[in-house]
Amino acid sequence: MSLKDLQKDVDDWAQQFNPAYWPALEQMAQLSEEIGEVARVLNRMYGHKNAKTDEEMKNLKEELVDAMFPIICIANREGINLEEAWKERMKNRLYTRDKDRYQKK
Amino acid sequence: MSLKDLQKDVDDWAQQFNPAYWPALEQMAQLSEEIGEVARVLNRMYGHKNAKTDEEMKNLKEELVDAMFPIICIANREGINLEEAWKERMKNRLYTRDKDRYQKK
Amino acid sequence: MSLKDLQKDVDDWAQQFNPAYWPALEQMAQLSEEIGEVARVLNRMYGHKNAKTDEEMKNLKEELVDAMFPIICIANREGINLEEAWKERMKNRLYTRDKDRYQKK
Amino acid sequence: MSLKDLQKDVDDWAQQFNPAYWPALEQMAQLSEEIGEVARVLNRMYGHKNAKTDEEMKNLKEELVDAMFPIICIANREGINLEEAWKERMKNRLYTRDKDRYQKK
Numbered sequence: 217m218s219l220k221d222l223q224k225d226v227d228d229w230a231q232q233f234n235p236a237y238w239p240a241l242e243q244m245a246q247l248s249e250e251i252g253e254v255a256r257v258l259n260r261m262y263g264h265k266n267a268k269t270d271e272e273m274k275n276l277k278e279e280l281v282d283a284m285f286p287i288i289c290i291a292n293r294e295g296i297n298l299e300e301a302w303k304e305r306m307k308n309r310l311y312t313r314d315k316d317r318y319q320k321k
Numbered sequence: 322m323s324l325k326d327l328q329k330d331v332d333d334w335a336q337q338f339n340p341a342y343w344p345a346l347e348q349m350a351q352l353s354e355e356i357g358e359v360a361r362v363l364n365r366m367y368g369h370k371n372a373k374t375d376e377e378m379k380n381l382k383e384e385l386v387d388a389m390f391p392i393i394c395i396a397n398r399e400g401i402n403l404e405e406a407w408k409e410r411m412k413n414r415l416y417t418r419d420k421d422r423y424q425k426k
Numbered sequence: 427m428s429l430k431d432l433q434k435d436v437d438d439w440a441q442q443f444n445p446a447y448w449p450a451l452e453q454m455a456q457l458s459e460e461i462g463e464v465a466r467v468l469n470r471m472y473g474h475k476n477a478k479t480d481e482e483m484k485n486l487k488e489e490l491v492d493a494m495f496p497i498i499c500i501a502n503r504e505g506i507n508l509e510e511a512w513k514e515r516m517k518n519r520l521y522t523r524d525k526d527r528y529q530k531k
Numbered sequence: 532m533s534l535k536d537l538q539k540d541v542d543d544w545a546q547q548f549n550p551a552y553w554p555a556l557e558q559m560a561q562l563s564e565e566i567g568e569v570a571r572v573l574n575r576m577y578g579h580k581n582a583k584t585d586e587e588m589k590n591l592k593e594e595l596v597d598a599m600f601p602i603i604c605i606a607n608r609e610g611i612n613l614e615e616a617w618k619e620r621m622k623n624r625l626y627t628r629d630k631d632r633y634q635k636k
Contacts, residue, residue: 217323217404217408218322218323218324219322219323219324219327222324222407225407225411229411229414238473238474239473239556240363240366240367241363241367241368241554241556241557241559241560242469242472242473242474242556243363244359244360244363244364244559244563245465245466245469245473245556245559245560246465246469246473247359247388248356248360248461248462248465248559248562248563249462249463249465249466249469250462251352251353251458251462252458252459252460252462252463252465252466253459254349254352254392254395255349255353255455255456255458255459255462256455256459256462258345258346258348258395258455259346259349259455259456259459261345262344262346262452263346263448263449263452263455264448264452273399273401276395276399276401277401277406277409278406278409278410280392280395280396280401280403281403281406281407281409281410281411282410283352283392284392284403284407287385287388287389290359290363290381291385294378294381296378296381296382296385298386298389299322301383301385301386302386303322304382304383304386305383305386305387306334306386309334343578343579344451344578346451346452346454346455347451347574347578349454349458350451350454350455350570350573350574350578351570351574351578353454353566353567353570354568354570354571354574356563356567357563357564357565357566357567357568357570357571358564358567360560360561360563361564361567363560364557364560364561364564367557368553368554368560368561369553369557427533427534427614427617427618428532428533429532429533429534429537432534432617435617435621439621449577450576451573451574451577451578453573454569454570454573454574457569457598458570461563464559464562464602464605465559468555468556468559468605469556469559471555472554472555472556483609483611486605486609486611487616487619488619490602490605490606490613491613491616491617491619491620491621493562493602494599494602494617497569497595497598497599500569500573500591501595504588506588506591506592506595508596508599509532511592511593511595511596512532512537512540512596512599513532514593515593515597515600516540516544519600
């Protein structure tokens with residue numbers, strides 16, 4: 217399943233509605249909300265509650281996808297090709313920006 | 322380029338370092354930081370500054386990928402298969418949860 | 427009720443527990459979670475759901491306070507005097523940084 | 532300096548501009564941006580960079596205030612009295628919600 221397929225999945229879903237995509241700052245608020253959900257689960261798994269249960273792992277899987285969803289909506293709304301953007305960014309990350317940032321093995 | 326390729330890209334990058342993945346709550350803080358960058362760009366494009374310039378579009382492309390990066394790191398660290406998680410979630414989204422939530426065309 | 431009173435309120439509450447304050451990155455995840463809650467309410471009030479009901483107003487009041495809470499916890503944990511920090515920052519904001527940033531009346 | 536003073540400080544600043552307060556979802560994006568800045572500083576102080584320097588402490592002070600700023604803007608825009616909201620919430624927190632949630636001393 218390619219990034220293009222993901223963008224198409226989201227678009228197929230969005231095109232049922234009118235408007236297909238919400239205004240950008242509403243998508244952004246949705247993204248903040250979903251990130252908050254990821255934070256909640258990770259805090260339960262790794263914070264003082266220390267509850268890395270099967271149920272929380274299942275929640276994390278769902279919340280990570282829910283966090284990807286508004287990112288893809290924002291990209292679709294703007295006509296951004298995420299695969300192309302990913303490739304450019306990783307080229308930069310692998311060879312330039314992070315070259316000396318971390319401790320190598 | 323599949324979701325699996327993305328997860329592998331990130332893992333190839335991460336495996337250069339020791340440790341390969343940061344602790345979960347540090348990845349989470351990284352995610353919050355990147356989401357903040359997306360917010361900054363969208364606010365410049367669609368807020369009162371109203372500056373939907375080519376440069377901001379380029380920034381948005383980069384920031385969306387930068388926001389996907391820690392999501393994929395979190396998934397990799399936990400051994401989560403994002404493609405599988407995506408498919409389960411979309412099935413739910415398309416047929417159940419959102420069925421009556423929005424105004425259909 | 428002064429900012430110092432707020433910091434003391436939080437400290438009185440925290441000192442019941444052991445440890446009084448969670449590790450910094452756990453406080454940060456808590457902050458991300460609470461900000462997500464603010465986003466959720468504002469999106470319901472001002473997004474496509476457009477539901478600025480009395481109940482949502484009540485929720486917003488609670489969520490804003492819940493968002494202030496981890497900010498104050500972080501400050502307390504680091505021994506930061508928020509009133510002092512506020513005064514310094516506002517001096518800067520009022521006279522320097524934002525001087526020409528927005529459209530004056 | 533009371534919470535009311537803070538709300539007035541922000542209002543004095545805001546009333547110079549037209550409009551005094553940005554739309555709610557723009558304020559929300561601003562909040563997400565500032566929270567991202569807090570995350571960035573805390574990650575440098577407590578993550579793998581482990582750089583709890585005087586400079587980062589100074590940055591944290593500033594970023595915490597910058598994060599309080601949009602919270603207060605949102606409250607002002609909605610006519611929310613934060614002191615009243617705080618008191619209600621803390622009553623609840625101290626006596627009810629968190630009563631059995633944490634390990635007491």
